[in-house]
Amino acid sequence: MPGPDFPPDFRDRFVELLRWRRDVRRFRRDPLPPGLLDRLLDLACLAPSVGNSQPWRFVAVADPVRRAAVRTVFSRCNADAAAGYDDERAGQYRRLKLAGLEEAPVQLAVFCDRSTGQGLGLGRQTMPETLDHSVVTAIHTLWLAARIEGVGIGWVSILEPEAVTALLEVPPDWHLVGYLCIGFPETEEVVPELEREGWQARLGACRALLER
16 A cells, blocks of 8 residues: 655645744643544654554543642742742743643643563663653654644643652652643744743754764
């Protein structure tokens, strides 16, 4: 069977999609349309995975008590992170909005099931971390699929994985890879927020290719 033909205009739109994939921290509180999250997760599961292991495990965090507990963990970790900078940078850090945990209508914890038997261990005997990497590919696929629907995602990394795992009462072999805030962005921005706020400019085109 011949493969699909992607015309030039599709390639141009794909570049546009990559440019508009932003880490969103400011969300409207409107709920997602019924069924949209399920469709996005179906697309995320098309991501590649080592040995066809498909180790991603998605947990929708809807309980207000658990959400409040996650915010508490974030606040503690955020304060610790701010303390690691000098006075000027610490002040700038504290002014940044680094999570949409108050507003995002959907919060999704994404775990790697490191005990999965799926794939029978193929491809990960020497590099077991490729299980976690596979989950990252699913998150990125989800991110692009969401952007096509006008939905934004914010990846909250200022959390203690062990604390979130305990709060959500998931199996101990599940390792937290990402905690995602999902919803419609308050505003549409093509420039990353950290760049807009003067934290750091985005680097130019990647030139990481070496020849050996």
